[in-house]
Amino acid sequence: xxxxQAAVPLGRGRFTELSLLIWVATLAxxxxxxxxxxxxSSFRPTAVVVPAVFLALMLSLHVFLxxxxxxxxxxxxxxxxxxxxxxxVLVQRLASDLLLQQLSWSIIAAGxxxxxxxxxxxxxALARFKWTWALLGLLLLIAPLLxxxxxxxxxxxxxxxxxxxxxxxxxxxxxxxxxxxxAYLEEYREVLSHAQRRIGPFPVPPVPxxxxxxxxxxxxxxxxxxxxxxxxxxxxxxxxxxxxxLATGEAFYAIIGLGLLILGGIVAYQLFGHVQARVDTWLRPxxxxxxxxxxxxxxxxxxxxxxxxxIGVGLGNGMPDxxxxxxxxxxxxxxxxxxxxxxxxxxxALYLVFLYRSPASRFPxxxxxxxxx
Amino acid sequence: xxxxxxxxxxxxxxxLALAFLVTSIGAAYWTVLASDQLANDPFxxxxxxxxxxxxxxxxxxxxxxPVATSEKAAAGFIRSYKxxxxxxxxxxxxxxxxxxxxxxxxxxxxxxxxxxxxxSIWKARYLGDRAPAGQVxxxxxxxxxxxxxxxxxGRKGAIVALxxxxxxxxxxxxxxxxxxxxxxxxxxxxxxxDQLSHSPDHALLNRxxxxxxxxxxxxxxxxxxxxxxxxxxxxxxxxxxxxxQADKSWGDYFVRSASHAHGLxxxxxxxxxxxxxxxxxxxxxxxxAKLTDYAKRFGIGSTPNLDLPAAKxxxxxxxxxxxxxxxxxxxxxxxxxxxxxxQMALIYATIANGGVMPTAHYATEVRDxxxxxxxxxxxxxxxxxxxxxxxxxxxxxxxxxxxGPGAFAFGAKIPGVNVAGKxxxxxxxxxxxxxxxFVGFAPAENPTVVVAVIVENTxxxxxxxxxxxxxxxxxxxxx
Numbered sequence: 001x002x003x004x005q006a007a008v009p010l011g012r013g014r015f016t017e018l019s020l021l022i023w024v025a026t027l028a029x030x031x032x033x034x035x036x037x038x039x040x041s042s043f044r045p046t047a048v049v050v051p052a053v054f055l056a057l058m059l060s061l062h063v064f065l066x067x068x069x070x071x072x073x074x075x076x077x078x079x080x081x082x083x084x085x086x087x088x089v090l091v092q093r094l095a096s097d098l099l100l101q102q103l104s105w106s107i108i109a110a111g112x113x114x115x116x117x118x119x120x121x122x123x124x125a126l127a128r129f130k131w132t133w134a135l136l137g138l139l140l141l142i143a144p145l146l147x148x149x150x151x152x153x154x155x156x157x158x159x160x161x162x163x164x165x166x167x168x169x170x171x172x173x174x175x176x177x178x179x180x181x182x183a184y185l186e187e188y189r190e191v192l193s194h195a196q197r198r199i200g201p202f203p204v205p206p207v208p209x210x211x212x213x214x215x216x217x218x219x220x221x222x223x224x225x226x227x228x229x230x231x232x233x234x235x236x237x238x239x240x241x242x243x244x245x246l247a248t249g250e251a252f253y254a255i256i257g258l259g260l261l262i263l264g265g266i267v268a269y270q271l272f273g274h275v276q277a278r279v280d281t282w283l284r285p286x287x288x289x290x291x292x293x294x295x296x297x298x299x300x301x302x303x304x305x306x307x308x309x310x311i312g313v314g315l316g317n318g319m320p321d322x323x324x325x326x327x328x329x330x331x332x333x334x335x336x337x338x339x340x341x342x343x344x345x346x347x348x349a350l351y352l353v354f355l356y357r358s359p360a361s362r363f364p365x366x367x368x369x370x371x372x373x
Numbered sequence: 374x375x376x377x378x379x380x381x382x383x384x385x386x387x388x389l390a391l392a393f394l395v396t397s398i399g400a401a402y403w404t405v406l407a408s409d410q411l412a413n414d415p416f417x418x419x420x421x422x423x424x425x426x427x428x429x430x431x432x433x434x435x436x437x438x439p440v441a442t443s444e445k446a447a448a449g450f451i452r453s454y455k456x457x458x459x460x461x462x463x464x465x466x467x468x469x470x471x472x473x474x475x476x477x478x479x480x481x482x483x484x485x486x487x488x489x490x491x492x493s494i495w496k497a498r499y500l501g502d503r504a505p506a507g508q509v510x511x512x513x514x515x516x517x518x519x520x521x522x523x524x525x526x527g528r529k530g531a532i533v534a535l536x537x538x539x540x541x542x543x544x545x546x547x548x549x550x551x552x553x554x555x556x557x558x559x560x561x562x563x564x565x566x567d568q569l570s571h572s573p574d575h576a577l578l579n580r581x582x583x584x585x586x587x588x589x590x591x592x593x594x595x596x597x598x599x600x601x602x603x604x605x606x607x608x609x610x611x612x613x614x615x616x617x618q619a620d621k622s623w624g625d626y627f628v629r630s631a632s633h634a635h636g637l638x639x640x641x642x643x644x645x646x647x648x649x650x651x652x653x654x655x656x657x658x659x660x661x662a663k664l665t666d667y668a669k670r671f672g673i674g675s676t677p678n679l680d681l682p683a684a685k686x687x688x689x690x691x692x693x694x695x696x697x698x699x700x701x702x703x704x705x706x707x708x709x710x711x712x713x714x715x716q717m718a719l720i721y722a723t724i725a726n727g728g729v730m731p732t733a734h735y736a737t738e739v740r741d742x743x744x745x746x747x748x749x750x751x752x753x754x755x756x757x758x759x760x761x762x763x764x765x766x767x768x769x770x771x772x773x774x775x776x777g778p779g780a781f782a783f784g785a786k787i788p789g790v791n792v793a794g795k796x797x798x799x800x801x802x803x804x805x806x807x808x809x810x811f812v813g814f815a816p817a818e819n820p821t822v823v824v825a826v827i828v829e830n831t832x833x834x835x836x837x838x839x840x841x842x843x844x845x846x847x848x849x850x851x852x
Binding site: 242245246247248249250291299300303304305306307308309310313314317320322330336340341344345348349352355356 | 378380381382383384389390393396397400401403404405407408410411412414416417419420422498499502723
């Protein structure tokens with residue numbers, strides 16, 4: 001997706017990027033020092049090695065971009081680096097055993113980042129094998145349901161056994177599906193957008209083209225019912241609808257899709273205990289019959305948020321350990337307790353700028369778009 | 374015409390930006406707006422964790438005698454509860470089961486962060502510099518508390534004594550009780566809590582404020598007050614013939630007299646001999662609207678403003694009096710009425726206090742570690758419920774109900790002191806023995822104590838309860 005052209009006129013270097021990376025370095029160092037200062041357990045060398053490796057990694061990415069005279073956006077890398085820094089600090093804070101693992105993934109991600117820039121940008125080769133990606137994605141999606149290799153952890157069947165541990169194939173599925181959707185929609189977007197018939201303002205494409213929507217919906221429902229993962233369901237179908245909208249510009253498809261999702265959700269709520277529990281817990285976690293059961297984790301998370309207040313209690317001063325599985329499910333709450341509303345919104349803002357920066361580097365600025373609305 | 378993808382990307386970006394805005398609003402709600410409420414939620418582990426490395430503040434009675442203290446234990450500190458009869462009031466502070474009672478209601482004060490002391494809260498929060506915990510002082514007087522606990526003994530029920538001038542609760546007994554030390558003892562807590570939460574007797578329940586019972590005859594003061602304030606002449610004699618019905622439309626439904634009375638009754642006679650048929654007729658004369666109005670003014674059906682959890686009771690199942698037989702039954706305290714002992718104590722406190730209802734409260738003061746008063750807990754009165762004249766007239770009749778000829782509540786008499794009071798024998802579900810009530814105050818001329826007693830399922834009803842009320846009042850008056 002990144003064919004980005006520079007939005008900022010360039011001289012020889014990438015000074016915007018470098019100066020922003022200095023802020024990221026400050027963030028990472030302060031974060032690690034603050035966590036170390038309040039840590040009660042014994043000191044481990046990883047706490048110093050990891051931030052050092054991280055800083056070296058970011059610096060080398062920057063030098064690499066300068067070296068190849070890359071003329072793309074200078075803000076995306078610092079934001080990604082900032083989010084990675086916050087991630088590493090929080091892993092050190094919440095589950096320091098996983099710190100090296102987190103760092104390894106950061107290194108892999110940095111490698112992937114460099115690779116997407118160096119490797120030829122012609123993506124049509126990917127499009128040619130779109131059905132292969134679709135099939136692979138589907139296989140991975142249903143893999144956790146298979147006997148022997150599939151695993152159910154904490155009530156969700158979304159893991160498969162690999163060697164001594166287990167992985168969530170879902171993470172790979174996301175990327176495969178995005179590639180497939182992009183290729184598929186590119187091929188059919190004309191047909192999907194140029195509906196032959198209309199009912200009122202709504203386009204009705206020929207039946208064969210509605211099939212994908214219904215098929216994707218069916219798969220999403222299967223994920224919800226059998227893998228018991230509400231988050232994956234919404235994300236999977238959400239990605240599909242977003243891309244369908246990107247290709248066709250028909251908000252109507254998104255509305256049909258959301259309608260189907262809600263309908264399926266209501267039916268599943270009536271039929272399946274795990275869906276019901278999840279929804280009830282979300283709606284009223286403080287109910288007497290939920291707060292010590294299925295709502296426990298959520299309630300502990302809300303206590304953490306409430307303790308955060310406007311500016312937080314400071315890194316290392318909160319009580320994230322009271323939230324079960326905090327390092328995996330409730331990192332945001334743990335961060336908001338210690339960094340407060342200010343930190344939480346700053347974190348969200350980083351994602352928002354990242355999101356905005358990607359299309360904005362190619363297309364008119366957001367203010368221009370806003371004026372047109 | 375296919376819209377250009379760039380336009381679609383912009384729309385999608387704006388949609389997602391909107392989603393971020395919604396998420397930020399959600400974060401703002403939970404971190405800032407809901408913050409205070411959640412910070413003091415009794416199950417928030419942060420309240421307990423604040424006392425892992427230092428003692429929690431003591432809870433003491435009005436003379437400074439401790440009822441809950443923190444003792445050094447192998448790991449951190451453990452709470453020690455001194456008085457089993459105060460279990461439901463003081464509550465417990467358990468790392469596992471959260472907080473209850475005063476431990477929950479004054480949780481922030483007990484960790485040295487009283488809301489009246491924002492500097493301490495700020496220092497603890499942002500500088501990690503936590504003030505040593507202070508004390509919470511209760512209105513409870515352990516001497517009166519003991520008299521009340523001894524009076525009730527092992528019988529199920531409740532006794533509450535309060536000062537009608539301030540609303541401070543002087544004694545509060547709820548039987549059966551439990552040993553809170555077991556709930557906070559790591560080696561016994563699971564078994565103890567499991568047993569308590571499944572106990573058919575509801576030992577965790579503070580019957581004083583949360584127990585709901587039909588009031589029976591003690592409710593007649595409400596009917597009396599409504600009548601007196603609406604021009605009803607208390608000296609007018611009404612004909613009582615047992616059994617009674619207003620007209621044939623009642624079918625086989627009758628109001629019964631406890632003493633199978635036949636004769637002429639005025640209001641004094643009605644109170645002294647607790648005549649149901651007299652008050653049924655009064656209620657029918659003044660009408661449902663006026664009785665409903667006064668029951669509501671006296672707080673029936675609304676949660677009392679108390680610093681601990683309290684039940685609100687009800688005037689009737691539907692909330693209104695919609696038929697004559699229900700009006701007749703409600704007028705003498707039956708029908709579908711439900712009240713807590715505290716609500717009845719507050720109604721009599723209003724009469725004792727010249728018609729002004731006080732606000733009940735268990736705690737009276739928060740002090741810091743040096744003994745300085747951080748906050749006085751003295752909630753103002755709820756307001757003028759009935760006129761001073763009505764209060765005076767009712768007091769005179771209630772004195773007659775204790776010491777007049779043939780009075781039902783004779784058991785509450787104290788030599789040398791004028792006691793005002795009323796017994797009640799509240800009919801229960803069929804097949805269950807009635808509840809025995811007594812509510813009264815003393816000295817009648819200048820009341821300093823109101824006592825409400827309920828003994829569950831006792832065959833003699835109010836006759837059982839009256840002497841218990843007398844014992845507690847005597848302890849309170851030092852007689």
